[in-house]
Amino acid sequence: MRLPVLLLAGPTGAGKSAWAIGLAEAAPIEIVSVDSALVYRGLDIGTAKPSPAERARVPHHLVDICDPAESYSAGRFLADALGHIRAIHGRGRVPLLVGGTMLYFRALLRGLAQLPQASAERRRELDTRATREGWPALHAELARLDPEAALRISPNDAQRIQRALEVCYATGRPLSDLQRQTVSPLAGVRLQQWALVPGERERLHERLERRFYSMLARGFLDEVRSLHARGDLDAGLPALRAVGYRQLWSHLEGELSLEEATRRGIAATRQLAKRQLTWIRSERSLQWVDPDRAGAEASWNRDVVASLRELGL
């Protein structure tokens, strides 16, 4: 028999974690987090990380695996996640991939091309050139090395221009060629995929705002303060660009009042949710569930448990 892989996506604040933990208590499931912020140690309150108690009850993988000074990546995620999926299957259990980092889900579903890792030095060089010449100039260079990539990347999209050039330099080949063949690493796996999609955006927004205040009440600012106090972290690190952390960091740097940081943090959270929803809409293989509908969680839970039973689990 082939063990399945379950996927649960959804925007921030939709209730994914609670659903996942609830399911794991009713079925032989282990949770694999699909979340670019939960990987960082010390980012707890602001990421709504599952509590130690919850993690003791249900195994969570890919949480707290990285120091905030490091940069995690989609590539590392893919390798890590596939490793956990295999290991969980090896235990005769079912992996439930839960999270909101849609690029990571896509990597899992569609695969990533064989590309070189990010190179810190190369990126530093490119940043230096960009401050002197401007990104449009580097975009023009990309147009020579990889016209196809230049066509779909905006002259202002620093991040992607940088990545494309980095790959061209490192491999001597256009990124577009390298990206041509990718295979789904989960091809042939029995997949069940859901997305929590709140029916009313308004309600999600209210919830996100309340949640932000509640995080502050539970010591979010102190959490950021202790990261700030380490002295070896800076605002450019992926961990500190996370929603909420970035704004509170900026307040600690004296750039924003706490009120302003809060306002912006809440707005950034809404924007994150919006981008996640855009991605969910485009991923047609996901089955939508409205978490605000009465009884939605219970009936989902029941259905999943039943379908696992059919497989003898």
Next chain:
RNA sequence: GGCGUGGUGGCAGAAUGGUCAUGCAGCGGCCUGCAAAGCCGUCUAUGCCGGUUCGAUUCCGACCCACGCCU
């Protein structure tokens, strides 16, 4: 009650006798090793009534509202 100042989009804030900046928020989208990131696109406005004018958000008058000062 009198005088003064000011009313521009959800908010902030420019400008103009003829096409009403811009920023933020919102909304839609893109996404291959930073993705809670980055980028692209986009709707809504000149308080009200009248006058001058070919044409008024702009000039004039009345009114309403806000703020300040005076009584």
